Amino acid sequence: MTVRTRFAPSPTGFLHLGGARTALYSWAFARHFGGTFVLRIEDTDLERSTPEAVQAILDGMQWLGLSHDEGPFYQMQRMDRYREVVASMLEQGTAYLCYCSPDEVEAMRERMRAAGDKPRYDGTWRPEPGKELPPVPEGVKPVVRFKNPLDGEVTWVDVVKGPITIANKELDDLIIARPDGTPTYNFCVSVDDWDMKITHVLRGDDHVNNTPRQINILNALGAELPQYGHLPMILGADGAKLSKRHGAVSVMEYPAQGYLPEAMLNYLARLGWSHGDDEIFSMEQFTEWFNLEHLTASAAQFNPEKLAWLNNHYIKLADNERLASLVRPVIEREGGVLDGAPALPTVLALVKDRAHTVNELADTAMLFYRAPKPDAALLAQHLTDAVRPALAAFAERCKEVEWSKAAIAALFKEVLAAHGLKMPQIAMPLRLLVTGQLQTPAIDAVLELFGRDTVLARIGKGL
Structure with a gap:
C-alpha cells in the first residue's frame, strides 16, 4: 500500500496553529513512508471562502516548508465530478430526492424535541418497499439525501482515540446536494478521499461526528476506507481554547x-x-x-x-547570512543605517546567542546602526573626573594598537592598572559614548566591530 495523506483546509480564515499541526503530521507520515502528501482546498462554502484566505493558507504552508506532492485541488473545480456521483447514487438507490422545505424539516425536528426524541429528518421522502411517497409538489426544487442505513453501527479504530462506535439510528439521511445542485461538505470530502485514494486521514477532533457519515457514504460508493485519526485541540496555557x-x-x-x-x-x-x-x-x-x-x-x-x-x-544555529536577510528589513524599518557600518552578519554572530526572536536580534544589533544618544544624567553619573584621564589615555593608545579583540582587551588591562580603576569604571562610560547604552555584548568585541575611526571619533566627541 502506498501511503497517501491529505491536508484539506477550508479557506474561511487564516491557517491557525491547529491546522498547521495537522498539516505537519500528515506531511511527516507521508514522508516517513515515501508516500504522497495531497493539498486540497475545500472551498464550497461560497459565503465564507475568500481568495485572501486561500493565499494565507498557501503562504503558511510555504513558510513552514510543508511542500505538497499533488494539488492544490479545489472542490469548486470538481463540481462535474460530484454531480456525476450524485446521479449514480440516485440511479443505484443509495440516494433519493426529497421535496421537504426547510420549514417542514424544522417542524419535524420541533415535534421530535417536544416528544423528547433526538431532532432529525423523519424520512418522509425516503423510498422503501411498499411505501407510498407523497405527491411531488409543483415548483419545488428537491434536495438529494443520502440513504443512510437504518440499523447497525458504524465502528472504526481511530489511530488517536481508539475504537469509536456510533449507531446508525443516531444519523439521519443527510443532504448531499442542495436544491441548486451544489454538493455539501461531507459528500464532497467522501468523494475526494475516494478519488484521491487517501489512505490516512489525520484531522482535528471537531470532525469526529462527520466520520460515521463519511464512512457510510464511502461504503455506499464501494470505496476502500482510509484510516482515521482525530487530533485533540490545542489549548492556551490557561486551559481555554486557543484564541x-x-x-x-x-x-x-x-x-x-x-x-x-x-x-x-x-x-x-x-x-x-x-x-x-x-x-x-x-x-x-x-x-x-x-x-x-x-x-x-x-x-x-x-x-x-x-x-x-x-x-x-x-x-543560535542559523547561518548569519540568512539571519541578516531577516534582520536587515527590520533595522531599515526602524531607521537604522547599514551603509558604512559594521557588516550585519558579523554583528549578528556577536549578538545572537541571547535573542529569542529575529525582532529581538534586530533590536540588539541596532546599536551598531544608529548614532549614540546617551542619557545626559547617566553620562554625568559614569563619566566622572576620575575616569576622564583614563578614557583619554585609552583613546590615545587606540590610535596605534592592533585593532583586534585580544589587543583591545590587553589595552584595557594596561590602562586600568595605570590609573588604578576597575573595568566597570571605564567600560560603562565607554559604552555610553560609543553605543549610547549601558548594556552591550563584551565591550572589546563591540569596539572591534565599530572600527578604530568610529571609536576614536565618539570618544573624542564625548570628552
Whole structure:
C-alpha cells in the first residue's frame, strides 16, 4: 500500500496553529513512508471562502516548508465530478430526492424535541418497499439525501482515540446536494478521499461526528476506507481554547514576530506527539521517527515561553547570512543605517546567542546602526573626573594598537592598572559614548566591530 495523506483546509480564515499541526503530521507520515502528501482546498462554502484566505493558507504552508506532492485541488473545480456521483447514487438507490422545505424539516425536528426524541429528518421522502411517497409538489426544487442505513453501527479504530462506535439510528439521511445542485461538505470530502485514494486521514477532533457519515457514504460508493485519526485541540496555557487573547493564532503572524519556521515546526511536532524525552530535533529526524502510535489523545497546551526557547536555539544555529536577510528589513524599518557600518552578519554572530526572536536580534544589533544618544544624567553619573584621564589615555593608545579583540582587551588591562580603576569604571562610560547604552555584548568585541575611526571619533566627541 502506498501511503497517501491529505491536508484539506477550508479557506474561511487564516491557517491557525491547529491546522498547521495537522498539516505537519500528515506531511511527516507521508514522508516517513515515501508516500504522497495531497493539498486540497475545500472551498464550497461560497459565503465564507475568500481568495485572501486561500493565499494565507498557501503562504503558511510555504513558510513552514510543508511542500505538497499533488494539488492544490479545489472542490469548486470538481463540481462535474460530484454531480456525476450524485446521479449514480440516485440511479443505484443509495440516494433519493426529497421535496421537504426547510420549514417542514424544522417542524419535524420541533415535534421530535417536544416528544423528547433526538431532532432529525423523519424520512418522509425516503423510498422503501411498499411505501407510498407523497405527491411531488409543483415548483419545488428537491434536495438529494443520502440513504443512510437504518440499523447497525458504524465502528472504526481511530489511530488517536481508539475504537469509536456510533449507531446508525443516531444519523439521519443527510443532504448531499442542495436544491441548486451544489454538493455539501461531507459528500464532497467522501468523494475526494475516494478519488484521491487517501489512505490516512489525520484531522482535528471537531470532525469526529462527520466520520460515521463519511464512512457510510464511502461504503455506499464501494470505496476502500482510509484510516482515521482525530487530533485533540490545542489549548492556551490557561486551559481555554486557543484564541487571540493568547497571542498570535495565525501561523503567518509568527514570521512577523521574528520566529523561524524550524522552531515552529519543532514546537508543533511536540504538541501531541513524542519520541521519548527528545525536545529538539530536525525535520529529517522527525520524519524518520514519526508514527501514529505516539500521538496523544489528550489536549495539548500552547506555551509561548517554550516556543521562544526553541526559537533562541535555532537562531543560535542559523547561518548569519540568512539571519541578516531577516534582520536587515527590520533595522531599515526602524531607521537604522547599514551603509558604512559594521557588516550585519558579523554583528549578528556577536549578538545572537541571547535573542529569542529575529525582532529581538534586530533590536540588539541596532546599536551598531544608529548614532549614540546617551542619557545626559547617566553620562554625568559614569563619566566622572576620575575616569576622564583614563578614557583619554585609552583613546590615545587606540590610535596605534592592533585593532583586534585580544589587543583591545590587553589595552584595557594596561590602562586600568595605570590609573588604578576597575573595568566597570571605564567600560560603562565607554559604552555610553560609543553605543549610547549601558548594556552591550563584551565591550572589546563591540569596539572591534565599530572600527578604530568610529571609536576614536565618539570618544573624542564625548570628552
